[in-house]
Amino acid sequence: MGAGSHSHSLMLGGRSLTRSATTSGENDTLLGGTASPIALAAGKTVTSWVKTTASAATCVLATGHGYTSGYYDVYSSAGAIYRYGVTGTVTANALALDGGDVPTGGAGFPASEASGVIVCKQQQVNVSLDGDNAVLVGLLATCQAHLNMRDADGDTIREVTLGADEPDLWDSGQAVNPYTGDPITNIRLSNGSTTAGTFQMLLSVTAEQYLSPSATPSATPSVSATPSATPSATPSATPSSTPSATPSSTPSATPSATPSSTPSATPSHTPS
Numbered sequence: 001m002g003a004g005s006h007s008h009s010l011m012l013g014g015r016s017l018t019r020s021a022t023t024s025g026e027n028d029t030l031l032g033g034t035a036s037p038i039a040l041a042a043g044k045t046v047t048s049w050v051k052t053t054a055s056a057a058t059c060v061l062a063t064g065h066g067y068t069s070g071y072y073d074v075y076s077s078a079g080a081i082y083r084y085g086v087t088g089t090v091t092a093n094a095l096a097l098d099g100g101d102v103p104t105g106g107a108g109f110p111a112s113e114a115s116g117v118i119v120c121k122q123q124q125v126n127v128s129l130d131g132d133n134a135v136l137v138g139l140l141a142t143c144q145a146h147l148n149m150r151d152a153d154g155d156t157i158r159e160v161t162l163g164a165d166e167p168d169l170w171d172s173g174q175a176v177n178p179y180t181g182d183p184i185t186n187i188r189l190s191n192g193s194t195t196a197g198t199f200q201m202l203l204s205v206t207a208e209q210y211l212s213p214s215a216t217p218s219a220t221p222s223v224s225a226t227p228s229a230t231p232s233a234t235p236s237a238t239p240s241s242t243p244s245a246t247p248s249s250t251p252s253a254t255p256s257a258t259p260s261s262t263p264s265a266t267p268s269h270t271p272s
Contacts, residue, residue: 031127037198040145040191043075043120046095049113055083056098057109059117063093070121072097073190074109077116079144081161081192082109088121095119103146103159120190122148127187129203131157131179136204139168143197146190151182158184164197 010017031038044067046059057074061067072088074097075081086100097119102108110117129149139147141162149158158178160168170178191197 031125031201031203037200038123038125038189040141040143040189040197040199041120041123042194042196043118043191045077045194046117046119047113049110049117051109051111054108055100056096058094058096059113059119061090061093061095061119065093067095067119067121071188072100072119072121073146073192074100075118075120075144075146075192076110077118079163079192081106081146082117084146084148084159084190085122085188088119101156101159103161118192118194120192122188122190125187125189127184129179129184130205131177131181131184133205134170134177134179134203135172135206136202137170137179138202139199140165140201141191141197141199143195144192145197145199146192147199148188149179149184150186150188152185153182155182157181161192164193 044061044065046061048060049057050059051057067088067090069089072086072095073081073084074086081103083097083100083102083106086097089096089098097109139160139162141164143164145162147158147160147162148156149160150156157180160178162168187201189199
């Protein structure tokens with residue numbers, strides 16, 4: 001069993017506002033981490049954008065793009081996501097986009113490419129996570145990114161857009177658990193910038209559980225999600241929101257009856 005903490009603090013004009021929470025879980029683990037982060041391939045800028053319906057559009061990829069048909073997320077050049085989980089059909093340099101979902105607070109496909117359009121083919125990481133047992137969860141990407149956390153039926157449990165180096169943090173002391181519902185079996189990720197980045201997830205739960213990849217990958221292209229043998233994740237970010245949890249020193253795909261020692265993973269966060 002490991003203890004973790006999550007705190008927010010703000011100092012202004014000689015005054016301070018602070019919130020701290022300490023949690024305790026049966027198992028603490030890390031997906032990615034500084035030793036073996038999950039690589040997020042860069043997105044690609046498109047041209048000749050034509051919006052044909054609210055949920056369909058066509059565009060042109062640059063020569064040598066390397067993309068194939070699959071699921072895509074579509075962003076503005078500023079990193080705001082227009083739609084995610086869009087079916088993309090590639091024919092030479094042409095990309096036809098159809099369907100998908102509009103993220104919370106999103107505007108859908110733009111009428112033109114005046115502000116720039118970036119597309120990124122989704123990567124899938126297979127995991128085993130029952131959010132009802134979660135007590136502390138931290139997400140961090142080094143680039144603008146979007147995550148769609150799904151159950152075995154393909155239903156979205158949580159979707160979230162991450163700013164570059166801006167952690168998304170939750171602990172059980174907060175009112176609403178955004179991870180509750182059916183167990184999460186896969187995470188579909190994408191990069192909303194044209195620069196490659198990385199992603200990691202820190203988790204503490206009240207039952208023996210690991211974020212290891214499942215034995216049978218989905219047909220959607222996957223990336224390796226095997227945690228480092230000695231996870232040490234100390235990402236630096238700008239807002240002051242600092243979770244510290246204690247992942248097992250040797251995370252395994254087969255849960256151990258007796259949890260291991262508990263190294264610390266502490267993203268630092270100072271608001272700008």
